[in-house]
Amino acid sequence: MTAYTASHWGIYEVARDAAGQASLRSFADDPDPSPIGLHQMDASLARLRVLRPAVRQSWLEKGPGAAPELRGREPFVEVSWETALDLVAAELLRVREAHGNSAIFGGSYGWSSAGRFHHAQSQVHRFLNAVGGYVRHMDSYSLGAGRALMPHIVAPMDELMAQHTSWHVMAEHTQLFVAFGGVPAKNAQISAGGTGRHRVREGLHRMAARGVRFVNIGPVHDNLDTGAEAEWIQARPNTDTALMLALAWVLREEGLADRGFLARCCTGYERFERYLSGEEDGQPKTPEWAGAITGVPAARTAALAREMAAHRTMLNISWSLQRATYGEQPFWMLVTLAAMLGQIGLPGGGFGLGYGATNLMGSPHPRLPGPTLPQGRNAVRDFIPVSRIADMLLHPGAPFTYVGGHYAYPDIRLVYWAGGNPFHHHQDLNRLERAWRKPETIIFHEQYWTPAAKRADIVLPATTTLERNDIGSSTKEGYLVAMRPVSAPAGEARDDYDIFAALAARMGAAGTYTEGLDSEGWLRRLYAETRQKSARQGIDLPEYEAFQEAGLVSLSAHDRPMVMLEAFRADQAESPLNTPSGRIEIFSERIAGFGLPDCPGYPVWREPAEWLGGPGTDRHPLHLLSDQPVRRLHSQLDASGYSTAGKVRGRELLYIHPEDAGARGLADGDIVEVFNDRGRCQAAVQRSAQVMRGVVRLNTGAWYDPDPATGVEKHGNPNVLTLDVGASGFSQGCSAQTCLVEVSGPVADPPPITAFELPDLLPGNR
Known part of the structure; x- marks a missing residue:
């Protein structure tokens, strides 16, 4: 019987050798399978796993708010789970009692998990609602203006x-x-x-x-x-x-x-x-x-x-x-x-x-109504459009508009993040670095030592999709997948649900959060609810045990032209x-x-803040496009061999028209600096007539890797260059594609890439 697992990149079949060692292969029924997900088990990723709870040294020794400028630059102390959970619960209680739940930001921005129960965003929101609420975000970086409009x-x-x-x-x-x-x-x-x-x-x-x-x-x-x-x-x-x-x-x-x-x-x-x-x-x-x-x-x-x-x-x-x-x-x-x-x-x-x-x-x-973990009621009314996090941290109390409403940024003291990497998604990362010093405490659930994890105060090791039981389901993708563990949890990693259940117990909210169910109990409940909703659409799903046995349910019999x-x-x-x-x-x-000058009542042309027909091209004559990568999703799996094979000398490729490259004396493989007034990053030249003159293209997702001596981002992350302003007063969406730059080089002796190095980890009282 074939076993399956589901991911952002597709369904994969699980194969095992004679010794029981697992590997992944493409789904036989997929006409164009993505190779990205085949590399989820790479050794290069395994070495970056967060294996034990860890606390930033200054925070552990001096308490909340200690030396925020050292986030990302100092060692972590590994502690026991009991110590870590006690610290997190105590800090949540302190902030709640001193400042209220509107001082807690529930950060979770990553790609939606294929496993519908172990979906980090749902889990962190349910937990924070169970303990009194949190400041949430609206919309997405990908589609902020479109979702609002x-x-x-x-x-x-x-x-x-x-x-x-x-x-x-x-x-x-x-x-x-x-x-x-x-x-x-x-x-x-x-x-x-x-x-x-x-x-x-x-x-x-x-x-x-x-x-x-x-x-x-x-x-x-x-x-x-x-x-x-x-x-x-x-x-x-x-x-x-x-x-x-x-x-x-x-x-x-x-x-x-x-x-x-x-x-x-x-x-x-x-x-x-x-x-x-x-x-x-x-x-x-x-x-x-x-x-x-x-x-x-x-x-x-x-x-x-x-x-x-x-x-x-x-x-x-x-x-x-x-x-x-x-x-x-x-x-x-x-x-x-x-x-x-x-x-x-x-x-x-x-x-x-x-x-x-x-x-x-x-x-x-x-359109299958798939499993959805209920998140409860949020008692906090404050929110931000998702791409305005730096504004919120830098300017508490400042006003902002959103879809015709008038609001003010809350005063955030604690950031609790599970799922996602803000040091990938956000724009103008130098500005975010400054904003990141504002909270007194930053807590992350993480699987890998990402740039965001290295900039946290408390890091709790979380399991990956391949280490959990779950149900894979996606709107209109035609399958329901019984996701069984492919491998054991790395180190001391725990499911997000188990972490939050332990914290909820410490904070007197265990019943509200768990409703007396363990993970298996929730999976059975969510599947039963899905069966009931599907039956009302004329779709009959098998019983839970039969679903687990089959591993995969196809809905293709219900396809119809749209x-x-x-x-x-x-x-x-x-x-x-x-x-x-x-x-x-x-x-x-x-x-x-709404009376907004930058978004009137019908579609209009407005001159962008930065563009090839406007001012500023004398100093920054190239328009930068920061598009999605071919070899990863956002920054996920960037350390895999498949992702790094697409780099040159460890850096992302900068696609530039041959005539623009020639005018600057650049050849393929040269390491160059891409810069504007917001920042500088290094990338490797790839001449291409597939981009028009005056335009350069640099994929997003390279793990953020600034040189502490110069501030230059070494790895090729374009978000040190992109514009961190709202698309308009209507949507406040992301404006990353409005960006002028210049390119210089070649760089004679570029510094080594350090994005995939582990932080210094010190032994603690375990």
Whole structure:
């Protein structure tokens, strides 16, 4: 009987040799398996495991708040579990009694665990709610502006992602696929909660074989692999909204807009049209106007608009486009452009918000209501948009706006983090380093000695997915997986649940947190609830024991073609949207009523804070794109042999156009410094005509590795360079893709990489 485990990167089969030693192999039913997850058991990762509870030396000797500037620079003292749990419980009680629960930030930002019970974010939130509450975060770094915007103009992102038109439907009906920012199959190696069959590459190739024509718009060419030629229209980063406005102007000017669809299914087009035509601001949004901004020839823009109107057209936008200043605008404008074409709700037409962003989009599988650990009630009302953590720590009490509301940052004394690495996800890491000195205590559950773990005060060793019993389930991925332990816990590592149960007992909240159940009891309860919910959808799941025996349940028998917003198009009265008008909101009275100058009530072009057409290019003439890596998810498994094999001399690759490299005297493999006023990092040159001139690309996820003597990040982490400001006063989303830099070098004698070195670990009273 084959055993399985589930992960972000897919389902893997567990093989054992004659001695019982486990290894992983690709899932036999996956047409395009990701190799990333095969390396979860690498020895290079095992040596970095947190094996015992550890406390930063100054904190242990002098108490909370001691020498925060030494976080990441001084030894840890290894202590017993009893000592560590006593210290954590006592500190939580101290902060709660002295400052209230609104002084505790519940940090957890990583990719959603494939195991639905041992999901660190759910566990830490449930625990903190059981002991009085915590300050939470809203939205995500990946999709902050989009998540805030879309419920107001169409539907929540989770709902839209689950109903994206399926790949088979597009292969049958789509004639023209226009991608703003490509369809990066490397990103689609993963799905939140785990991946089943990888379908993006297969879907694109099938479409191309059926004669679909592809147009890829943006500064990068190799993020759309169809197995055939695709037209590349080079456009400056952060200018897509201007190009879409010009396409819309042509549709309006030449009578190609579907005014019947706009009148029947949308609201506010007339208000937006006054801006589009120039009646409102004196500037018609013509292809010539857009060409000066985007660099796209006006004639090609006009021709593309006509082609889109003449064919069944799917418009797609990359999530990266909304990770920028005014990031709401490209998403809003894409929906508006698709509405003007009038094909929303038709097979193969309309829009996609991130085909290629994860494996989920385009799935034909049913939306299974998978296991969900209840998190209880949070008694604390304070929150932050997730990417505003440095603002919160640096400016307690300062005001901020979010989706029309007015709030103030809380005064955080204790950060409790389980799941994720803020020294990967966040922008302007030098600023975060300063902010990280504010809390009196930082507690981490961690499996590995990551940069964030090294900057904590108390580190508690947690088990990995491969060391636990769990249930693997992901929305619309088509499988339920019985995840049995592949290996024993490393060192003294414990499940997050067992750690929190022990802390809850010390704090008088054991009953609230555990409800009298151990891990196995919870797994049985959650599975039984899933069976009941699935049965109401006509999906019969086996009994728990039979599920465990089988190891895998396929839901493919319930697959069906999907067409996004098909029911809404057919009958708005019967299937209205959950917007104020029940329709697609091209103009939103609600958003206009917020009175925000950086996010008015309809899509507009706003000049980014940093871009190739603006000031600052004399000193920093290159636009930096910080995209997802091919060989890992975010920073996960960066120390694996598979990830490090993609580096040169231990550093991430900086992709740069050959002419830009030549102008700086740079050759492949040279170590260079990439810099702006926020920071400097080192990377290895890789010349590539797949990025346009004036643009460089540096993957995210290299473990943060600053040189303590110079402050230069040595490993190639672009987030020492990226901009840490909210996308707008509406969403406060991440603005990482708005970033100008310069490149210098070669560096004659680069310092050694130390990201994967263990901290000094001192023996304590165990």
